[in-house]
Amino acid sequence: MDILIVGQGLAGTVTGFRLEAAGHTVHYVDAPEQTAASSVAAGIVNPITGRRFVKSWLIDELIPETIDLYGRMGKLLGHKYWHPQPLIRTLYNRGDLNDWEVRSADAGYAEYMEDQPAPGRITEITEPVFAYAGVKHAGRVDVKNLVADYRIKLITEQRYFGLAFDYTTVPALLGDGTTTNLPNGMLPTYDRIIFCEGWRGRYNPYFADLGHGGNKGEVLFVRTEAKQLDRMFKHRVFLVPVEDDLYWVGATSEHQFADDQPSEENRTFLEDRLREVLTVPYVIESHEAAVRPTSRDRRMMIGTHATEPRLAVLNGLGTKGASLAPMGSKWLVAHLLEGAEIPVEVGIERFLDK
Ligand SMILES: Cc1cc2nc3c(=O)[nH]c(=O)nc-3n(C[C@H](O)[C@H](O)[C@H](O)COP(=O)(O)OP(=O)(O)OC[C@H]3O[C@@H](n4cnc5c(N)ncnc54)[C@H](O)[C@@H]3O)c2cc1C
Structure with a gap:
């Protein structure tokens, strides 16, 4: 056809x-x-989402399909688009830790949840937190x-x-x-x-x-002089290593929006979150916005x-x-x-x- x-x-x-x-x-x-x-988009594939640590819909089937399709497209185009990478989340207090532990005992969850993950270099460039939790089989698609x-x-x-x-x-x-x-x-x-x-x-x-719905999101691309993280980190915002010393930092979420352009207000919001997280100097390289096609x-x-x-x-x-x-x-x-x-x-x- x-x-x-x-x-x-x-x-x-x-x-x-x-x-x-x-x-x-x-x-x-x-x-x-x-x-x-x-x-x-950062292209994060995150099997365990939200504050209640719920498994993403159909994730057991989506992950093999994701790896297969982007692998085949990578072969065709001569690049690697699927980057498996652990995701480290912050547990902010004892209640979070308890919720995480209870959830990981649910059927089908243990495969995706790691109780005491190695945070790698995260501790070298970010503020200390109550505890870390690891999401396994996570990764990033270079969309x-x-x-x-x-x-x-x-x-x-x-x-x-x-x-x-x-x-x-x-x-x-x-x-x-x-x-x-x-x-x-x-x-x-x-x-x-x-x-x-x-x-x-x-x-x-x-x-x-x-x-049809729409959800506007804004992100910052940020460079640090610190050695690149080899994990994605979620603490207030996502900090996603993209390449060299470049990070994707985001994102905001707005169901009501007048346009699809970056705003001063959301830049300030993201910068404030970043200041709460990072302990090393950084430079903002760009600030971008787009609308997610929700339903x-x-x-x-x-x-x-x-x-x-x-x-x-x-x-x-x-x-x-x-x-x-x-x-x-x-x-x-x-x-x-x-x-x-x-x-x-x-x-x-x-x-x-x-
Ligand atoms: C800030 C942000 C962060 C995100 N992070 C993630 C993430 O980490 N992980 C994840 O899985 N997803 C993420 N997403 C969501 C992801 O980006 C979307 O689900 C996905 O990219 C949507 O793809 P799409 O092709 O449907 O839409 P789009 O990428 O918006 O593409 C639509 C295309 O259609 C074109 N078009 C529309 N109308 C017309 C027309 N009339 N004539 C010609 N062309 C037209 C547009 O120009 C555009 O090129 C994020 C999104 C945003 C905004």
Whole structure:
């Protein structure tokens, strides 16, 4: 099939990779001047989340899928995108410690929870804490570079069209009319159009009725002169070693936002948190913002249009896109190519039925 994907963030990238691997021709329309969540994310894969130390949804299945998909993409593009790395969390008091210990006795948790992890060099560059707890099988996906490297491949192969998609062209692109003013290299018609627009999916008239949400996040990129940590550290904020002496520090979380730009207020918030944590001098290299594509019930949104099955969507990756995108794209592609059922918890029918 000839397939057009609208949006080349993480969702569009991995979906296109799978379709291409299955022998289909995939073109992209993407507006590169817009901010994309995939360019700002740390890509943390964290099996135990929140203050209640709950296992992430479906994590036992998501991790093998994550390692497999990013491994294959790494081979294709000649880079490593999956970086397994322990995550060390702070336990702030005896209550936290007790909760952690109780939780780790729950069935299926011990494999992910380490009671007295070695904090590595964390103690050399951060303030002392009550206790550390370790999350095993955690890691980081280099989402930003994966999307950027894939884009270079697409541009080289003339399969990337950098423009804002015009939704009024959908009927013509599906063959029900004549397409005009298409950029050089774009096909006049496509067999399928898949929408992976991130939070801007709310403006897509074909899928506007889904439970689109958005959560704005801001981060700092910070350099220290200290030797690089070999672990991710969560203490007030995440401190994630990216490369050399560069750290990703974040993130803020706002359901209400007027724009997707960095704000002074959130920079101050992040700097304050950083001052509480780091004991070594640091320099802020950049301050970035983007909107996470959330959904009303915090699940992905996957499926085909109720009356036009040639239109499909993968969205709602939310705060965990790095680990959800491999499985979400697998479900969507199996549905499109083999008619496989999409699990009801992520199927878009849950919004349309109501
Ligand atoms: C601050 C922050 C920190 C995060 N940290 C993590 C983390 O540690 N771990 C994790 O798993 N996840 C994290 N996330 C979430 C993760 O980034 C997202 O789940 C994921 O990247 C979403 O990918 P996407 O492709 O759906 O959306 P996006 O990356 O936003 O991509 C959407 C693309 O569609 C394009 N587009 C939209 N509309 C149109 C149109 N009409 N025409 C053409 N192009 C269009 C946009 O330009 C963009 O390129 C974080 C997000 C943020 C903001």
